[in-house]
Amino acid sequence: MINKKVNSVQDALIGIKDNMTFMLGGFGLSGIPENAIAELVKSNITGITCISNNAGVDDFGLGLLLQNHQIKKMVSSYVGENDEFERQMLSGELDVELIPQGTLAERCRAAQAGFPAIFTPAGFGTEVAQGKETREFDGKMYVLEHAFKADFAFVKAWKGDEAGNLIFKGTARNFNPNMCGAARITVAEVEDLVPLGTLDPNQIHIPGIFIQRIFQGEIYEKRIEQRTVRQKVES
Amino acid sequence: MLDKNGIAKRIAQEVEDGNYVNLGIGIPTLVANYVRTDIEVEFQSENGVLGMGPFPFDGEEDADIINAGKQTITTLPGSSFFDSAMSFSMIRGQHVDLTILGAMEVAENGDIANWKIPGKMVKGMGGAMDLVASADNIIVAMMHTNKRGESKLLSTCSLPLTGVGCVKKVVTNLAVLDVTKNGFKLIERAPGVSIEDIKNATQGTLIIEGDIPEMNL
Numbered sequence: 170m171i172n173k174k175v176n177s178v179q180d181a182l183i184g185i186k187d188n189m190t191f192m193l194g195g196f197g198l199s200g201i202p203e204n205a206i207a208e209l210v211k212s213n214i215t216g217i218t219c220i221s222n223n224a225g226v227d228d229f230g231l232g233l234l235l236q237n238h239q240i241k242k243m244v245s246s247y248v249g250e251n252d253e254f255e256r257q258m259l260s261g262e263l264d265v266e267l268i269p270q271g272t273l274a275e276r277c278r279a280a281q282a283g284f285p286a287i288f289t290p291a292g293f294g295t296e297v298a299q300g301k302e303t304r305e306f307d308g309k310m311y312v313l314e315h316a317f318k319a320d321f322a323f324v325k326a327w328k329g330d331e332a333g334n335l336i337f338k339g340t341a342r343n344f345n346p347n348m349c350g351a352a353r354i355t356v357a358e359v360e361d362l363v364p365l366g367t368l369d370p371n372q373i374h375i376p377g378i379f380i381q382r383i384f385q386g387e388i389y390e391k392r393i394e395q396r397t398v399r400q401k402v403e404s
Numbered sequence: 405m406l407d408k409n410g411i412a413k414r415i416a417q418e419v420e421d422g423n424y425v426n427l428g429i430g431i432p433t434l435v436a437n438y439v440r441t442d443i444e445v446e447f448q449s450e451n452g453v454l455g456m457g458p459f460p461f462d463g464e465e466d467a468d469i470i471n472a473g474k475q476t477i478t479t480l481p482g483s484s485f486f487d488s489a490m491s492f493s494m495i496r497g498q499h500v501d502l503t504i505l506g507a508m509e510v511a512e513n514g515d516i517a518n519w520k521i522p523g524k525m526v527k528g529m530g531g532a533m534d535l536v537a538s539a540d541n542i543i544v545a546m547m548h549t550n551k552r553g554e555s556k557l558l559s560t561c562s563l564p565l566t567g568v569g570c571v572k573k574v575v576t577n578l579a580v581l582d583v584t585k586n587g588f589k590l591i592e593r594a595p596g597v598s599i600e601d602i603k604n605a606t607q608g609t610l611i612i613e614g615d616i617p618e619m620n621l
Contacts, residue, residue, distance in 0.1 A: 196451040196488070197474035199467060222488070249527035250474075258526065267519075267526070270450060271492030271534030278489040289496065290537035294515075294568035297533060327468075339468035339485055340452045346487040374487075391467035394474040398462040 170365060173333035173357075173383045178208045181356045181384045185209070185321060188216035188241070192277060192322040192348040193231065196222055197394045200341030201230050204358050204386040205323040210237055218242040220317055222273060222344055224254045229392050235263070244317075246270035250394070268297060272314050274344060279316035280351035281379065286315045322352035325386070326375070329359035330368050333377025342374070350379030358386040406577045406594045406619075411545050413438040414592075414619055415504055415575050418543060419445055426450065426495065426535060428505030429473045431545040435504055446482075448500055450531040452491050455483025472531065495531070496538045503539035505532060507546045507571075509561045512587040512608035514571040516544065517563035529566060536567030548576035548605045555607035557581070557588055578602050580619065587611050592619045 175181045182205065191209075195201030209217075210233050217240050224243055225232035234240050235253050242264040248254055257263035268276075269291040279287050288311035292298045302313040324345040327338035335357055337345055349355050362385040377383075406414065412434035419425060419435070421443035427433050436456075439445055447456040449471040456471060457478035465476035494500050509517040516536055519529035536542055549555055557574065574581045579602045580592040587609030590602060593616055603610060 197470065199451075199470050199474070245528060247528035247530040255526075265526075267528045269529055269533035269537075270488065270531040271496055274488035274492055289534075291496070291534040293537060295533065295565045297529075337485075337487075339466065340449075340470050341468040342485055342487050343452050344488045347489045393465060393467045393470075393476060395470070395476065396465055397459045397475040397477075398465055399459045401461050 170332050171377070172331050173377060173380050174331040174362070175382045175384050178204045178358070178384060178387070181205065181358070181382045182208050182212065184354065185212060185214055187214050189214070189320040190218040190220065190318065192317065192319045192352050193219055193221040194324040194343065194345035194348050195230070196340065196343035198225065198230050198392050200325055200337070200343050200345055201225070202323040202325040202358050203389055205356060206230060206233060209239070210234060213237070213239070215239050216241045218244065220244045220273070220277070220319060222246050222270060224248045224251050226250050226394065227253050229390070242266065244268065244273070246273050274347050276314055276317045277344065277347040277351045280318065281347065281349065284316055286313050288312065289314055317351060319352035320354070322348040322355040324348050324355065324357050326357055326359045328361045328363055328368065329357055329383050330363055330365050331383070332365060333357065333380030333383050334368055334373045335359070335375040335380065336368060336372060337374050346375050349375045354381045355379060356381065357383045359383065360386060360389055405597055409434055410594070410621065411575050411577060413621055414580065415543055415545055416440070418573070419443070419502060421445070423501040424448055424454070424499065425502045425504065426500050428532070430506045432504040432506060433473065435545070448494060450491050450495065450535070452486050452488060453477070453479060453483060454486070454494070455480045457483070492531070492534050495534050498538055498540055500539060501541060503535045503542045504545055505535065505542070507544045507556065508550070509556050509558055509563050510544050510546070510571050510574055510583070511558050511561045512583070514569040514583045515561050516566050516571050517561040518566050520564045522564065532566050536570045539570070542571050544571050544574045546574070546576055548578040555605055557606045557608045559608045578605055584611065589613070590616050592617055594619055595621070
């Protein structure tokens with residue numbers, strides 16, 4: 170077993186520097202690497218480029234890095250629900266590249282899988298395709314999109330072991346598996362770091378080979394963005 | 405004239421037995437409430453779930469189980485979770501049968517705009533560009549006119565596009581229209597709405613052939 174375990178979030182983030190590019194898992198606030206984000210805020214590094222589907226909300230998730238003016242550029246598919254983000258974008262302080270959600274996922278996966286680029290139909294004929302190579306296959310038009318290049322990927326899983334094997338829960342899975350091994354260094358934080366041999370090899374979502382460092386997250390707030398419920402009808 | 409629930413109710417009639425369906429945020433989400441109970445349908449949410457169920461009961465919500473609108477949801481027996489790349493493999497690979505989404509504008513050639521108002525609103529396209537670029541059957545659910553009373557069914561879109569030539573059908577508070585190579589073909593009128601009302605609210609080419617029935621809701 171090749172041991173990927175580090176004992177603290179500080180150890181997990183060794184090597185982070187100004188002007189680096191980070192991938193961060195999560196959809197909305199679900200499945201975001203809460204502990205890594207909190208430590209990035211403390212680090213005060215600046216000029217960060219973030220590849221993340223969303224930008225958090227004003228006081229949680231990547232919103233915390235925005236409030237602290239640490240982010241130079243966001244590469245995302247959807248950035249609503251964040252006033253500070255909008256303010257920084259409209260004032261020109263923040264550079265924003267909006268790309269289709271499936272393209273974002275596949276540019277991560279391409280980096281993980283060793284493809285330099287992919288062709289996707291998404292965005293053809295729109296401003297997303299401007300300046301990009303397009304090509305026709307079987308009568309349909311596609312846009313060439315390049316694999317991402319990132320320094321660190323910060324992902325969050327439900328369970329993991331010292332070998333770096335990961336299991337995700339529910340829709341908190343989202344972009345996390347696609348970002349594993351898609352950056353130079355992948356840091357996984359887990360809710361539950363279980364003893365080696367506990368996880369069933371049949372149930373592993375991401376094998377440890379894609380992970381360089383794994384640590385037990387200390388606190389998980391797991392905030393809900395849109396709490397929607399129905400009432401039980403008394404019978 | 406229909407309200408948002410009425411539009412959802414009419415669109416639900418387009419959902420067929422055995423369909424995998426992706427519902428967008430807003431009116432499309434309401435469609436799930438009106439699908440016939442005697443057919444089998446599975447709802448896909450692009451953040452990574454197939455077989456979505458209703459909202460959870462108070463106290464049973466789970467931060468790890470949400471839909472693309474970030475709302476807490478439940479899953480039904482037979483459901484599955486997956487990562488974003490696999491989710492869009494379902495969409496891009498045309499395994500999802502029907503996509504229902506909202507729009508700010510639809511053009512008579514099937515172009516759709518729904519992600520950006522330059523200088524005003526920039527929230528992003530989310531999965532909409534992937535959905536409209538690949539889905540075989542795309543139905544738009546929207547009001548016929550915007551808040552200023554201007555038509556949203558146009559000869560050409562004025563806003564940045566989400567996709568080109570992709571919309572097949574539009575269901576509004578006033579009408580059901582098919583997108584054909586010659587323009588918007590009027591199929592049905594909403595209850596109490598005249599052909600004249602629809603003409604007045606449609607800027608793009610409107611094709612009216614024969615009797616136009618009222619919707620049967």
